[in-house]
Amino acid sequence: MRILFIHQNFPGQFKHLAPALAEAGHDCTALTLKVETATDWRGVRILPYKLPRRDAQKVHPWLIDLDTKVTRGEACWRAARALAEEGYAPDLILAHHGWGESMFLRDLWPRARMALYCELYHQAGYPHLDFDPEFASKEPEIQPLRMRLKNLGNHLHFPLAEAGISPTNFQADTFPPEFRSKITVCHDGIDTAFSAPRPGVSITLKGHAPFTRDTEIITFINRNLEPYRGYHVFMRALPDLLRARPEARVIIIGGDEVSYGGAPPKGRTWKQIFREEVADRMTAEDWRRVHFLGRIPHEDFTRVLQLSRVHVYLTYPFVLSWSLMEAMSCGAAIVASDTAPVREVITHDETGRLVDFFDRKALVREICDLATDADARARLGAAARALMIERYDLKTVCLPRQLAWVDEVMALPPVAAARADQ
Template sequence: MNFLFVHQNFPGQYLHLLRSLQADNEKHEGTHELVFMTEPNNNHMAGVRKVTYSKPPPVSASLVLEAREYEMSTRRAQAGYRGALQIKALGFKPDIIVGHHGWGEMLNLVDAFPGVPILGYFEFYYKIHGTDVNFDPEFPMPEAQFGAVRGKNSVNLLALNLEQYGQTPTRWQQSTYPNWAQKQIRIIEEGVDLELCKPDPASRKAPLTVGGLTVTPEQKLVTYVARNLEPYRGFHTFMRALPRILAERPDVVVSLVGGDEISYGAPPRQGGSWREVMLREVGSQLDLSRVHFLGKVPYEQHLALLKRSDAHVYLSYPFVASWSLREALACGCMVVGSDTDTVTEFVKHEQNGLVTPTLDHAKLAQTVLRALEDGKLAAKLRKGARAFAEQNLAMDAYIANYRAYIEEIVGRPLLPPPPKVAAKPRTRKKVTAP
């Protein structure tokens, strides 16, 4: 089968699906041809032909704010269209196009490859009420900017108007879309490598060193992970909870993994990073020899911290759940999660974790202390976290569901049927007369 994948940052969400298709080719040579259209980057995968398009120039600041998302998405749509024409000129015609609708590259591919089905990733539908916007009263959005939020849905709406196929990884993400649109979007729960992300009881028997952090077997490790340290992931709530946690538990050390950039939301009005802002607010109340800002760490160190964690804090506005939450559950972490639908789809209170109000730092501190003090409860919830991951987050199940949906769309199996084994002719036994 011929696949055209599209994502601005190869391989994006498609690493594991691509590996599955590569495995098909190893077992059955020439089963799939894999082409991936992307902006230039240094990533490569054997057996995947990468085709790049030029990143469009930035949109002029003079353009009205509400129209900037639309302008950039249409530029990307044209770049994607031109890239598709080059692929077509080389004689390649996909049987299916699989890609992320977030930036617009796929909007005009129906013109380049008419009749070819498109399976698009629908990540999030922006709203003024009920999701991330104005969730946190500490950082209200001015009413004058509401139009720009609605403008961010221009790509979503144009993609839905293609009347093709869609998928999203959680019920919560699907629910953000209008009722009329949800019928186009299939939920395919994303999985993690349960063999790589698994509990390691031995990790508590020896010291663990990551960067400037060393945690001994006698100490308790509280972990926090986000792509970047910012309010969307409850960083401010976590920092405000630390003074009480550290004061009441002298044996606690804290690791914070994440950068100082902005992934979601606005930068601090005061300037600088959110880490600097929160250290100015609460730094004098903290024993900073026990609080370690590790920045962005290699993946194996990230997993080592999760496996050693005594309490893993995952907070989020009503937005898209991070991969780290899935990994923490698979590693059997004692997860303390926020009470938003984003998190509670994964973390069930007192079944596989503890749930606490997202913006209440006093309640967060109380909940983390409970997790550290009640060993019997922690053991039960760790076991529940791993069981939830095995039942809902297995990579094999995720890939099998993805492949089944592709087969449903295209109308034929991804793999050729096994060859029929010719039946051996039956021989009659010779009967001799008595």
Template sequence: MRILFLHRNFPAQFRHLISHLINDPGYDLAFITNRKDAKIKGMTVGFYDLTRQVSEHTHSYLKNYEEFIIHGQGTARVALKLKDTGFYPDVIIGHTWGQNLFIQEVFPDAPLIGYFEWFYNSKGSDADFGRTSELPLDKRANIRIKNSPILLDLISCRTGLVPTMWQKKQFPEFFHDKLNVIHDGIDTDICKPSPSRNGLNLPRLKLSIPSDCEIITYSTRGMEAYRGFPQFMEAASAILKERPEAHVVIAGEDRVCYGAQLAKGQSYKQMMTEKFPMDPDRIHFTGLLSYPEYLTLLQSSWVHVYLTYPFVLSWSMLEAMAAGCIVAASSTPPVLEVLRDNENGFLFDFFYPYQLAQKITYILENQKKLQPVRDSARKTICMHYDLKDCLKKQLHVISYVIGKEMEGNMA
């Protein structure tokens, strides 16, 4: 069976599915991506270059659409070369960032499974979060047009995958029957608690925090508003002032992945460290971590903090729960789908850092008492987001689409 994967990045959300299938001789896998360093032994990887950048003269509403088209063109050109080698996929699985737009012009007989991460709305989600008034018409119009290429994918695909029910609810109800809520999966055999918490030791970074210190962890791709970095830093400042044995460890990059940049080129890290100066010996910025280092961080955590706008739910919150962390998280819709206050974690209002500080203090002072919360957090992930179960569901969707039963040892 031949499967073609499409994504700007590589392997992105398809990592686990590819890892499961790649050593099975019954599958011939190919991947088309814009990422030049992508390489996995045992599968064909095709790279495309962007022929140009989005024109500065393009209407502002259409800039996102033009970007998607450029990626779609690059994908289609590489797909034609792949076709010339004799590769005809039985099924195509593609992320909806433009890669799917023209793929069925190259392979018209191959059914498309779309990976749908987000549908943009001007009300009730990320765009107007925290606002007391309606967005200006210009922004609402821009958001409406931003969905155009995603709508084309919804029409073209045979079926779709969406990671959470919250994300599915963002899409028009007309398409809900096409969307299967299946998470990418958390490998709970790897992401699990340590038998004992003995502080934190990251030799590469020369970072060592002894076991008698309180460790507050926060992880993110980018330090930005969408993931509540400003609110976290304000709460962290209050905690470090009150608790001399506390340390804050922040994993991630000083960049914006979602939403708008700050004015004058300032980063959120710069802004918040200037606004809330903290003891440099007790606040630690690790940058990007390897996955083993990241797991070590989670396993050392006394309390892990997660905040998000009403947007895509991060893997990191689920990984923290799988690792047995006590998670304090913002009471926003993507979080509420998973976390129940005082049962498998703790909730606080996104816009009230002092409330977060209170939750952190309570958790730090009641570590032994709250062991059942750690256990319940891991149980939640094992029951509903375990990788083996998610892979079974993904394979079932593929089988349904191509009308064949897929083989594979899921033990």
């Protein structure tokens, strides 16, 4: 079977599924913006394409998102057309359609099946929007209008797709019923053999003695340090946390860019803004116990999680981070925000502790409680790891389910072919 993967940052969420399908004997190709030249990766032929240079044009601000998606969709379509002219025709298109690249591919190949990676359908109401009053919309009555347009990519894709897959129920349930009925919930998978407890782990940071499991390490990790992932809440709690835990070391991992939500004022980063906000409550010795590591290789990231005495995870009602689940797989004791996506994997005082997203005092209290209670940490960490193994293990649960889902998709009649025949 010929399978075409579409992902602007391939392999992305297909990093396990794509090589598994190639290993099973399928002819796997990927179109992506990530590479400069054609290459092979774990049995997958990866082909590049580029976005065209375009002069800035005046469009309504609400249409900028769609304009970007159409630009990407056209570029991907042109690369795909070159493949079609060479005689290539996929049996299955597996696409992360969130950036629009796969928008026109069924016009080329109506008899192929198309399955979508369904990350999110943008909701207009609370708590999906204006969850955080500090960053609330200036004109909230406009948001339903803007969100309707932001979802045009979903509405352009789903009528031409046979099926979808979503990593969590929370994400799948954001889609309207006519789309949700096509979506299978199956997580991308956690490599619980790699993300596992490691008693002898240590790391050395410049200017400090090696940190081991005997060091009181508190961790906070985001792809980027920003309000959507509660960076501002954690930083505002940091001075009180350091006072309460005078031996603690705090390791913060994350970049300076913006993944979600609004951008900071021009020339600034959210990291800078909230670091400066708490500066008058911090001493030089306090800062010496706080370690901003930026973005680090996954192996080092995992070692930090294996060291963590208490791991803190905060998020708006949004896509659940892999980092939380990898921390759970490492057996970390978790303190997390009591928000809907988190409740899918953490039950309070069973697999972690939950606190109100905005309650900094409760956050500090729960961190301190776990930092001083080794039995509670062991109990919660073991239960968290057991849950990851039982429901989210890559090799025994998620990857077999994804492979079975591909077979299920191929058993469906191609909807675009039916329309082409009419």
